[in-house]
Amino acid sequence: MLDLKLVQKQPEILERNLKVRHSKLSIEDFQKLDGKRRALIAEVETLKSERNKASQEVALLKREGKDASARIAELGGLSDRIKALDAETEEARQAVTDWMMGVPNIPDASVPVGKDETENVEIRRWGTPPSFDFEPKPHWDLGTNLGGLDFERAVREAGSRFVITFGWAAKLERALINFFLDEHEKQGYIEVATPFIVNRATMTGTGQLPKFEEDLFRLREQDYYLIPTAEVTLTNLHAGEVLNEEDLPRGYTAATACFRSEAGAAGRDTRGLIRMHQFNKIEMVRFSHPDDSFNQLELMTGHARQLLEELELPYRQIVLCTGDMGFSSAKTYDLEVWLPAQKTYREISSCSNCVDFQARRANIRFKPKGGRTQFVHTLNGSGLPTGRTMAAIIENGQQKDGSIVLPKVLVPYMHGVECIEPAKGK
RNA sequence: GGAAAGGUGUCCGAGUCGGCCGAAGGAGCUCGCCUGCUAAGUGAGUAUACGGGCUUAAACCUGUAUCGAGGGUUCAAAUCCCUCCCUUUCCGCCA
Numbered sequence: 001m002l003d004l005k006l007v008q009k010q011p012e013i014l015e016r017n018l019k020v021r022h023s024k025l026s027i028e029d030f031q032k033l034d035g036k037r038r039a040l041i042a043e044v045e046t047l048k049s050e051r052n053k054a055s056q057e058v059a060l061l062k063r064e065g066k067d068a069s070a071r072i073a074e075l076g077g078l079s080d081r082i083k084a085l086d087a088e089t090e091e092a093r094q095a096v097t098d099w100m101m102g103v104p105n106i107p108d109a110s111v112p113v114g115k116d117e118t119e120n121v122e123i124r125r126w127g128t129p130p131s132f133d134f135e136p137k138p139h140w141d142l143g144t145n146l147g148g149l150d151f152e153r154a155v156r157e158a159g160s161r162f163v164i165t166f167g168w169a170a171k172l173e174r175a176l177i178n179f180f181l182d183e184h185e186k187q188g189y190i191e192v193a194t195p196f197i198v199n200r201a202t203m204t205g206t207g208q209l210p211k212f213e214e215d216l217f218r219l220r221e222q223d224y225y226l227i228p229t230a231e232v233t234l235t236n237l238h239a240g241e242v243l244n245e246e247d248l249p250r251g252y253t254a255a256t257a258c259f260r261s262e263a264g265a266a267g268r269d270t271r272g273l274i275r276m277h278q279f280n281k282i283e284m285v286r287f288s289h290p291d292d293s294f295n296q297l298e299l300m301t302g303h304a305r306q307l308l309e310e311l312e313l314p315y316r317q318i319v320l321c322t323g324d325m326g327f328s329s330a331k332t333y334d335l336e337v338w339l340p341a342q343k344t345y346r347e348i349s350s351c352s353n354c355v356d357f358q359a360r361r362a363n364i365r366f367k368p369k370g371g372r373t374q375f376v377h378t379l380n381g382s383g384l385p386t387g388r389t390m391a392a393i394i395e396n397g398q399q400k401d402g403s404i405v406l407p408k409v410l411v412p413y414m415h416g417v418e419c420i421e422p423a424k425g426k
Numbered sequence: 427g428g429a430a431a432g433g434u435g436u437c438c439g440a441g442u443c444g445g446c447c448g449a450a451g452g453a454g455c456u457c458g459c460c461u462g463c464u465a466a467g468u469g470a471g472u473a474u475a476c477g478g479g480c481u482u483a484a485a486c487c488u489g490u491a492u493c494g495a496g497g498g499u500u501c502a503a504a505u506c507c508c509u510c511c512c513u514u515u516c517c518g519c520c521a
Binding site for chain 2: 004037038041042044045046048049051052054055056057058059060062063068071072073074075076078079093242244367373
């Protein structure tokens, strides 16, 4: 959520923001709602002030042993009027909050203005896409042929956009989780295990609710939601808390399952591991001093890049334009990994600086020495989803006979296995 | 699931028969004094949000709200009543 004062006092900034982010909200609506809210507050507070004064008089009279019944009688209708006005005020307040909750974060000045993903800007490339003397196969064919990925049984047990892994593939995923967590720990992150189910307040804190309810899985009959990313649980770790300045910056990492309804993605990436209802992801979250958060974004993105480099996976880094950024973000870098079968780079990590947008919603603050408490800045980044990483490893490591050479760093995690071979005589 | 006790400011912790309680006291923190330095001592200060005034803005002044959340009783609720959430302990049940 943005700062209310900013919206009130500098509507031109907001107007520009709504435009570059293609929001349909209008500033005039806000001004009407906010005007109404303020008028009601002024009115009801005047009445309350009256009531408080009168109550004190009554208290005084009683203490002096005098009769206060006349004064009390005068106040008969006041409380009822206050109650009615209070309800109206609350409604007006809620209307303003609802409006504010729908406003996306303001992009940083360094973010390119653009309409959609076609206007994102590539800023870095690493590695060379492997060349093959045969037609590279998609990971779903390779993985299925090697007996590791089973989409058919997953459909039977759950539905589309699920996968069941067997043997080497299940182990590979476990290896990746351990490898990623180990690396993040070396990079200074604190490893955390969090719930996969959270309440409404938590989902609201990071910005998934109220606007994006249809993207989430919700538990039946309860106000519980399955997390779409550990960003939710990690960022909310400090919800409502006041941190010490010397605690900043601080980083957390967690490996969790992630659940996404993928509403609106019908027909996209229907095959393979790219877009699942359930997947595992290792997430990084950082809490930063406001003055330092954009440095922290560079640092954290570097942490994600390091993983891809250690896995020897070619990638490029792009900065998302205003039209393609997420709701809560002020600046986002995406890392895209090379997928040989599609002959294209696909998103594998997204690192965002949300500045104070989530901190304001979740009320995460810090107290500078001698200064007023203020909101921290929050950042989050994928320290890689296992599914997409496995897809990249499988496709980039494939050989003509359908076997897959694994990245060297994973060999110890795979207990010495260097290559996934087709079963003999099959 | 049953029973009991609780949830107060950055933290700990008082709040009697509802009424000068935004809330005693302590710790911490900030600023000053003192001390050769540190420790100790000593004085003052130390919540947040929103409305209004003033202002370029801040500071400031003023009002309102906030003692787990929501509702009720009352002229008036941290204090009484109801519902819910959470914590602790005991019992039951299941891993």
